[in-house]
Amino acid sequence: MMPISLFKQGVAYTQAEHTIIDFITSNPTEFLVMPIQQLAARLGVSDATVSRFARHAGFRDFKELKATVAASTLGPAEKIAASIEGGPTSPRAFLERQQSYLGITAERIDEEAFMKAARTLAGxxxxxxxxxxxxxCCAELLRFRLSRFSKRVVVVPPAGSELFEGLVHMDKDSVLVTFGFQRLPEESRIAIEQARSVGATSILFTSRALHGAGAEPDIELVAYRGEPLEYHSMAGAVALVDALVVAVAAQLDGSATDELERLRALKRAYESTLPR
Structure with missing residues (x-):
């Protein structure tokens, strides 16, 4: 059984929609291999009813519903196994697949949200x-890059009550960046809520729109990472992080490159003692 909390709470579901919820929570693996037409026929409802249910339950569409169920049901080993069975496993084939996902990410990027994130981080x-x-890995990459611009950057503990050791320092001039791909971790939800309570800006990197997930970030950046049943590489997320770093540097209007030149000079001064 999978948790019913996956679906948007506080909603008056119809009897047909309760039937769909009961089937998904009781048979998640079977549900994942069913097209919408087969599911509708199995439950004795129309395709339109299933489609409406997905949106009613807090998802953009039926495909996003499936992606969420997969993320909640399948473990890493199962996803890798599905990827192996689903196609060629050569390095070239894998990289070409990631290249196509980067293309989808580029097509779907919300440029207004992206530039807002860059401006907010710069300030x-x-x-x-x-x-x-x-x-x-994305968190550490972003910390490393932004720190080079002399930004005050802190990576907060990922889990447990130590999370609050970092969050307690947030104020209205702070920015929170968190990551929640197929689903939003409880720690991310708490961090976003805390950011909102003090007037800080929250930025969420995700692989789908997390509407109805319990916390709404101020800015959402989506990196497409593949279909629900396959292994999800971090390639798209890392590329989006790097793109944001470059955009932040542009917003800093020269001060970022000045800091990098000072870093370069310092390394040269000690290159005989501490070679690269």
């Missing part, structure tokens, strides 16, 4: 970054 007095699990 922040403090940047707090939170990344849990595989997303910790």
């Amino acid at each position: 922040a007095s403090l940047v707090l970054i939170h990344g849990k699990g595989a997303a910790s």
